[in-house]
Amino acid sequence: MARRNFFTPLIDENPVTLQILGICSALAVTTSMTTALTMSLALTVVLMASSGIISAMRRHIPAQIRLILQITIIASLVIVTDLILQAFAFEISKRLSIFVSLVVTNCLVLGRAEAFAMQNPVGRSILDGLGNGLGYSLILLIVGFVRELLGLGTLFGWAILPTVDSGGWYQPLGVMLLAPSAFVVLGLLIWAIRVWRPVQVEPDEYPLAEARR
Amino acid sequence: MAELNPIKLWHRILALPAESQTKTIAMAFVVSAVSALFVSIAAVSLQPLINANKLAERQAKLDEMIANLPGLAEVLAQSNAETLDTVIVDLTTGLADDTLDAASFDMADIAADPATSTVLSDEQDIAGIKTRPNFAQIYVLKSGDALELVILPVYAAGYQSQINAYLALKGDLNTVAALVITEQGETPGLGAKIAEPAWQALWPGKEIADADGTVRLAVVRGGAASTFEVDGITGATRTSSAVSAMIGFWMGPQGYAKVLFALRNGEV
Numbered sequence: 001m002a003r004r005n006f007f008t009p010l011i012d013e014n015p016v017t018l019q020i021l022g023i024c025s026a027l028a029v030t031t032s033m034t035t036a037l038t039m040s041l042a043l044t045v046v047l048m049a050s051s052g053i054i055s056a057m058r059r060h061i062p063a064q065i066r067l068i069l070q071i072t073i074i075a076s077l078v079i080v081t082d083l084i085l086q087a088f089a090f091e092i093s094k095r096l097s098i099f100v101s102l103v104v105t106n107c108l109v110l111g112r113a114e115a116f117a118m119q120n121p122v123g124r125s126i127l128d129g130l131g132n133g134l135g136y137s138l139i140l141l142i143v144g145f146v147r148e149l150l151g152l153g154t155l156f157g158w159a160i161l162p163t164v165d166s167g168g169w170y171q172p173l174g175v176m177l178l179a180p181s182a183f184v185v186l187g188l189l190i191w192a193i194r195v196w197r198p199v200q201v202e203p204d205e206y207p208l209a210e211a212r213r
Numbered sequence: 214m215a216e217l218n219p220i221k222l223w224h225r226i227l228a229l230p231a232e233s234q235t236k237t238i239a240m241a242f243v244v245s246a247v248s249a250l251f252v253s254i255a256a257v258s259l260q261p262l263i264n265a266n267k268l269a270e271r272q273a274k275l276d277e278m279i280a281n282l283p284g285l286a287e288v289l290a291q292s293n294a295e296t297l298d299t300v301i302v303d304l305t306t307g308l309a310d311d312t313l314d315a316a317s318f319d320m321a322d323i324a325a326d327p328a329t330s331t332v333l334s335d336e337q338d339i340a341g342i343k344t345r346p347n348f349a350q351i352y353v354l355k356s357g358d359a360l361e362l363v364i365l366p367v368y369a370a371g372y373q374s375q376i377n378a379y380l381a382l383k384g385d386l387n388t389v390a391a392l393v394i395t396e397q398g399e400t401p402g403l404g405a406k407i408a409e410p411a412w413q414a415l416w417p418g419k420e421i422a423d424a425d426g427t428v429r430l431a432v433v434r435g436g437a438a439s440t441f442e443v444d445g446i447t448g449a450t451r452t453s454s455a456v457s458a459m460i461g462f463w464m465g466p467q468g469y470a471k472v473l474f475a476l477r478n479g480e481v
Contacts, residue, residue: 060227062237069244076248080255087262090270098401 005124009131011197015108016139017190018200022108025099026140027182033156036144038092042081042100044133047109050074051129055117070113071104078103108136143185151176271395275379278393298353300481305347307471309481318350320366333467340462341370351472353481360384363476365469369459372451374398376407376459386473392416404452415443421464428464432457
């Protein structure tokens with residue numbers, strides 16, 4: 001049972017590709033693997049800690065002020081994470097700019113707190129946080145991999161495809177460094193997953209009317 | 214009724230149903246207090262590391278600005294000077310001061326120490342910095358005896374952060390050679406545009422004061438119409454006016470006016 005909490009969010013209930021949560025930051029930080037990895041770690045840590053804390057005090061959270069208490073806890077964790085990044089990974093924290101702070105408003109974190117941690121014991125909630133964090137990380141890293149490789153010809157800053165500028169043959173796809181390309185990559189990824197797992201395909205909400213003769 | 218033992222009080226609160234009014238207020242209070250404490254401890258304990266990172270970045274920006282100033286490389290080559298001369302100046306007299314150690318000089322410490330700073334009155338404090346340091350570390354480049362370039366550290370309170378910058382003046386001490394924003398935490402996408410090279414590129418060639426010696430250089434709304442005006446940033450009025458006030462203050466009588474006077478007379 002506990003294993004389910006961990007594994008389902010990776011593909012079957014992936015927060016990004018199935019629930020389409022946390023898209024904003026997924027677009028913004030995936031121009032390189034380094035920023036995508038740092039953001040993934042930050043989000044996973046915050047998500048696990050917030051799920052654990054909120055689950056531990058779930059019986060004492062009054063329903064009327066539950067959202068504001070959850071946000072307060074999440075915001076504190078995010079501020080501290082941001083400070084730690086600024087202290088130990090200053091360059092990366094500057095490239096991530098406000099997106100670490102914006103983890104507070106990431107629907108994914110509040111969504112897991114509200115949907116899972118408020119009803120489940122601490123251990124399972126932390127595992128659920130870890131699973132969802134890794135599910136988010138997986139998508140971020142795949143999108144980051146495609147964008148950095150095609151956009152710059154590098155991975156983690158190491159040259160993989162020798163670019164024309166440095167005397168090689170690869171002409172970098174500049175569009176991959178722009179935000180819209182993340183939508184394209186993400187769209188292709190969701191398509192691939194839904195071909196593989198047809199159960200994820202949503203019923204057509206507005207079917208086209210039969211063509212009139 | 215009143216329970217004085219805090220542990221018993223705590224247990225009694227925990228035992229209340231989650232929906233009771235007392236518990237709602239108590240939980241709101243406890244969660245915010247604990248969160249505040251947690252964030253404060255982290256902020257205070259990590260501050261020295263963050264400051265060290267910022268200091269290293271400021272030095273790198275200064276080096277970069279010096280490397281990118283047009284014509285500076287040639288001037289450096291002609292004057293046989295490897296780098297700029299670092300001079301600590303006394304803002305109250307305008308003269309050089311050699312009692313302070315340049316290696317450990319920190320303008321923020323000087324401004325925070327009542328013994329080495331001057332409290333500004335409301336009319337004087339247009340840049341919102343409350344106290345003015347009595348000493349500043351400036352960089353001077355001469356070729357022969359002629360001044361080529363002077364770099365002055367300046368700062369001001371912006372919309373939601375302190376804006377730190379270097380203002381480089383040409384040898385006439387009235388023409389801007391460059392303005393480089395080294396640190397700011399203004400609204401990303403709006404005020405933070407002051408840190409972009411495109412905006413800083415508007416500054417070189419602007420003039421500080423008119424023939425009467427009145428400081429005229431300012432950031433304006435709409436189009437800049439003269440050499441005393443720089444285009445502001447749309448949607449960031451407060452940040453733009455903070456940069457404007459920063460120039461006005463540091464070029465004015467409380468700022469570097471005496472230092473610039475002494476430099477013109479060759480006394481520094």
